[in-house]
Amino acid sequence: MKGNIKPRKFNSQQITQASNLNLEDYSQNRLSVFGITIDDATTVDRDDGIWLIELNNKSFELQISITDVSTIIPKNSPIDKEALFRVATLYHTTPPTPMLPCHISTNLGSLEEEQKRLALTIFFQIDNTGNVNSFHIKETIFTNKKAFSYTEVEKILTNPDNIPEHQLLLKMQKVAQLIGKKRGGKSGILTDDGYVDEDGNLIKENVNTYQLIAELMILTNTTIANFLGKNNIPALYRTQDVGTTDFELVKKTMGHLLVPATYDSQVKPHVGLGLMAYTHFTSPLRRFVDLVNHRIVKAIIKKDLSPYSVEELDNLCSQINEYDQKFKEDKSNFLRKKRQAEIEKKFNNIENLSIDELSPDEFSDLIQYAVFNHQKEKIIPYITSRLQTLQPKDYYYLWFVGKINLFFDNENIDTISVLLVKSQADNSTIDYKVEYCESKKLYFSYCYLNGMTTINPSEDTKKSKAKQKAALATIKGYLNQELTSHPHAFSKFITINSQEENLLDIEFNNLNDKDFSKVLDYCTKTNFDEKTIVEINRRINNLLPKDLYKIWFQGKINKYFDNPNLDTISVLLIHSQLTGAVVEYKIDYHQKTQKYIAYCYVNELTHPQPQFDTKKTKAKQKSSLAYIQSYLNNQLIDEPNLFAVEEIVAEEELPHNIKNIESINIEEKEEKKKEKNVIEESDWVSKLYHFCQLNQLGYPEYNFLNIDGFFTCTISLICDDKTIISKGYGKNKKDAKQSASRVIIIQHKLTLS
Secondary structure (H helix, E strand, O other), rough: OOOOOOOOOOOHHHHHHHOOOHHHHHHOEEEEEEEEEEEEEOOOOOOOEEEEEOOOOOOOEEEEEEEEEOOOOOOOHHHHHHHHHHHHHOOOOOOEEOOOOOHHHHHOOOOEEEEEEOOOOOOOEEEOOOEEEEEEEEEEEEEEEEEEHHHHHHHHOOOOOHHHHHHHHHHHHHHHHHHHHHOOOOOOOOOOOOOEOOOEEEEEHHHHHHHHHHHHHHHHHHHHHHHHHHHHOOOOOOEEOOOOOOHHHHHHHHOOOOOOEEEOOOOEEEEOOOOOOOOOOOOOOOOOHHHHHHHHHHHHHHHOOOOOOOOHHHHHHHHHHHHHHHHHHHHHHHHHHHHHEEEHHHHHHEEEEHHOOOOHHHHHHHHHHHHHHHHHHHHHHHHHHHHHHHHOHHHHHHHHHHOOOOOOOOOOHHHHHHHHHHHHHHHHEEEEEEEOOOOOOEEEEEEEEEOOEEEOOEEOOOOHHHHHHHHHHHHOOOOOOEOOOOOOOOHHHOOOOHHHHOOOOOOOHHHHHHHHHHHHHHHOOOOHHHHHHHHHHHHHHOOOOOHHHHHHOOOOOOOOOOOOOOHHHHHHHHHHHOOOOOEEEEEEEEEEOOEEEEEEEEEOOEEOOOOOOHHHHHHHHHHHHHHHHHHOOOOOOOOOOOOOHHHHHHHHHOOOHHHOOOOOOOOHHHHHHHHHHOOOOOHHHHHHHHHHHHOOOOEEEEEEEOOEEEEEEEEEEEOOEEEEEEEEEOHHHHHHHHHHHHHHHHHHOOOOO
């Protein structure tokens, strides 16, 4: 049964079940507690209450009381089945669509002021630095002493009086801030712009109050998750797993919420919140997940078996995750249409508008309205006078939505960002190719839009300017339908200057290493003659890695492999930086022979024979040289012969006779073979290639966009007759490619075994 995202009514059976409820039937043997609630002023379904007691030892007892509707809604009852179908309360419909009948959601289950309600209360013992020393959970009867609004509390926190009520809220804020500081994370934080909630939404009003409540709820949810996880209890965990628990690294390299949070029956990290375990427990009136987790926790309290099997929970996760995805799309469409309606209402009579008085943001809205409502001509005169204040998104609407073939004369337009807006709006792929001409002292650049570009490159003395010009030229070409997939080669524009050409006429003995490097540059554009090849051999020990890269990867010169001291590791690093190739090393230590065994892989291909040395760095160096030699001889393979390790060890006549070493038997060799084939945890590119091989799929396509030295990688893969797309980010192409591969595997749940 799939969740429903449209408004619907409760049937008579469900309404009757709700009407027959009497809280007195469930109130015996429960501890009485009290507290306050803090919600939006319009809230009618209050899930959570809070209270704080300052203890004599400067620590605190924090009480979080959550309405206990699981007691009055049996599993698989009519209301429960309907709640599963609805999954969550919809607030963006008119009127809102509750998950539970109103008699429960706004009455019996809502923690109303001065009313007694069933609750589950978590009692936390917290020290004065924010550490939770202990907690316990009890079934309670909760009385709400006062129902505050966010606005009321915000005023108190910003301008408190010296009265108990205000001082209590200040102490609650202090505890919440201590807890938040301990947690860290990228979401659930207070920033200069506002409060970023756990779903990444930016809240700009009542931010101190939102932070107070959110931190206490995050504490409750993660405490429940840790409790369940440490006891290996399947539940509905909220996870945001990116394959690493190095939260600081994720903050620095992955940005915010690259992978959407989902539900899983097994505990996994939530990197956005910076937590090893997280769940949803604090909103059972409005989320079915919380209702399920309440039942599981209550079963533990009562020492009963869990009411849900792992199979049931897995099915619930699949259904709710699918619902969440549809809900996000539905909500996005709703908000977009609502925004469009507001814009249309505001600008439906352009003739009577004081357009000159509009702010830049209001004028941006006007542009959107005009291009969508075929009134472009009416605003063009005003656009001309505002060109200096237009934003990249404004140019996107003018050029790509309105198809207005104007406004190209402003050299300050950030055309790269305009194309970035387009890529975000419709998943267009943007790529730049740039080459430098030494003789002309110019950069030449092509900008590709979905694989199409201009017939000729753009040029400038500055690389960034050349790219901006190329982006503008591509936009013009797009509007004039002049883009091509077969542009002129760079070689048509990049000429060899006479100084470079004359280098070949000079005696090489008279050239320093820097000038000889220029000779190699010239040869990569023409050819390596015999004289140069001989000179390379003479200078081989003095050549820099960048020169060796030119010789082997650009000139394809299949020589110079008899020198083990060449820095071939750096050569492959340059290869990776220039081409986006993924380079990795797999190194094991052979205890009996006391040697390191190394393989070098580039894009999952390696050399046939292992490389040995007593020093790990030397083994790594030898393996990189072996890769380059195999690359030039077309001898690369994807799976090396691991039994060759024994043969080569024997040939080298090591101190121990390999045949007599009992530990190197067939079983160990098979085990080593398995170990060798295990992909490193951090190598997501290889994992994705492995997935493609297992499922006989074509390999993924990667497109890179470089904005101010930071790369965006868009990855697309045809899987199950549809194209799936994800994006990743990094400081270089390699990191961006790893990030994109990681995101697509997790986001689309690609099974790697």
